[in-house]
Amino acid sequence: MILTELHLHHFRNYQDLTVHFNPGVNVLIGHNAQGKTNMLEAIYVLSLTKSHRTSNDHELINWQEKSALISGTVEKSIGKIPLELQFSSKGKKAKVNHLEQARLSQYVGQLNAILFAPEDLSLVKGSPALRRHFMDREFSQMSSKYLYNAGQYRTLLRQKNKYLKQLKYRQQTDRVLLGVLSDQLAAFGAEVIIARQHFLKHLEGWAADLHQEISLNKESLRLEYVNQLKVSDDTTVEEAYQALFKLYQDNEQREIEQGTTIYGPHRDDIRFLVNDKNVQAFGSQGQQRTTALSVKLAEIDLMKEQTGEYPLLLLDDVLSELDTIRQTHLLTAIQNKVQTFLTTTSLSDVARQLINEPTIFEIEHGTLNKEEVK
Template sequence: MFLKKLHLKNFRNYEDTSLEFSPGINVLLGQNAQGKTNLLESIYVLATARSHRTANDHELIRFGNNDADIMGFVHRRADDLPLELELGKRGKKARVNHLEQAKLSQYIGQLNVILFAPEDLSLVKGSPNGRRRFIDMEFGQIAPRYLHDLTSYRGVLKQRNRYLKLLSARKTNDRVYLDVLSEQLASFGGSIIAQRQKFLDDLEKYAQELHLSITQRQEKLSFEYDSKLKNIAGYSEQELQQLMYQQLQEQYEKEIFQGTTLIGPHRDDIKFLINDKNVQTYGSQGQQRTTALSVKLAEIDVMKEQTGEYPLLLLDDVLSELDGQRQTHLLKTIQNKVQTFLTAPAMNDVARNLIKEPKIFTIKNGNVAETTAKGELLLKTITFYPHGYK
């Protein structure tokens, strides 16, 4: 899978831009605040129908305009697939092969991406919320059922928390409805936990080998799903659903007193272990960064295993945050394997020596020019047609 063409209209600081990419490594060069990250963000939004930088879609629309448009031409297996996402005051419109999709869930998954930005290096030492978001965003792209269960869970959780506040304020005494909400929450929650555990098992398989390679086989990396439910080891999905319902009932008095739901996947976490020791607590900064790098690179193979195709890899100024050894391992891992978009102020020595035949773009004030490795301008015209490509 790779993105052949991209057209942006009124997206961030891009007024009307058309680009054609290499299936290998595409390097986006430019100083800060010129539009490198905006271009990467547009690809991420095209794939996931949401931004990794803001929850407000209006911020994605060029100042002074009412809507924005992202069009992409994706090569998958033996065919080419046009994708389009319109952003406006009335929400999003998504099209696959020129056909508007009734639900965004039918659109997500047509193009898979992995984003690796400097903040992802804090995946290990950062907050539990960041690690939960990591699973939800990455796994949600390739597992429609997980995305459905997660959306349903959040809806029931919101209702349940609202009702717990009513019980806490003694505005109602009806616990029958609380039982109904608890049963629904446990049904979706148990499913989410089971699916997360499976995803982490798959991710660990690839991350372990990557981590051993980076550390000259000195450190063994492993994952542990850290649930607020008690004693979940070895439980099936159905057993997890029953266990969660039971433990929710046991928490009623405490939850009513606090007015919120205290257990469930919305409060769970991931533990990263190196040689059986918690790297969040005992690991050095280097070990934490190596763990994050191993996890992000492992995603590439998990997505390939799950979907049959490699995803796109978006590297947003991440090389500047890695030392030479980790830069080398990253670039050697992705070379000739996955279409990559890499942003940087300039090509450093490691990238210049390791990246073979990159396609280079220079970005300034939202204007993109294709250049040679020596900085020479290449002139090329790409034509996009409304709701179609030629």
């Protein structure tokens, strides 16, 4: 898919801007604090309805204003689709084809974007929460069912945890309601677990090939889904539900004593194995970076496989974080395949040579100038 046009109105430091993009590589270049990341963020928000930098939508609205608008046209194999998001103190409204969507979950999936920022290089060495967030964010874009199930799971988890605390401090005594909450939680949790198993298996296939290539055939990569149920590719949702519900029943007293839910996909993780060794514990920084890069690039192919369309790729200041070999791999892997937006304060010679006919936009104080490419 291609984002042909973007319009920003009172979004962050952009007053009123309409920009037409290159279907290939778009370079957003400028000094610090001019609005490069804000532009990538706008595309990301147009894709997922929320920002990767803040959970407070109000921050997206220009400080002098009361509302903001992001709109754009996405071109897919089925045709052109106009998308629009409005933010105000009353909340946000999402429109597809000029029609307001009753639920944001109906909107997500129209425009898919993969964001790669320097912090993604710590996907491997960062906390398990980072990897769970990664799974939820990426798999939600590929499957509205996943988005729904993960959302329901989160809501029920909050309810169950609140109830467990009330039982712990004896503000409640009725365990029947706890059983009902655990039953529902196990049902949505099982859906999330089986979907993660499925998506990670496919992601592994793509990532292993890329990793081998980037490491010049020296390393093999495997991805293991770490979960308390130890599911395999053959485990059904029903089996996972039964197993998870049993864990809740068997550990009811422990969960009450701890005032929190101990089992479920909110405790999952991903283990990355390079040449069969856990790269988080034993890998060099370079191996960890190669792993993160392979996994990010693999997402592009996974998304194409699952949705039939390539996503957009948003690269926020990552080139400067990668050495020449990894830069070369990244840039050759995306050329002529995915529409790419990359921010940088200066483009290295390597990148200039590798990028095919980019459009270069110079950003200064929330305005854009197109640079003629020499």
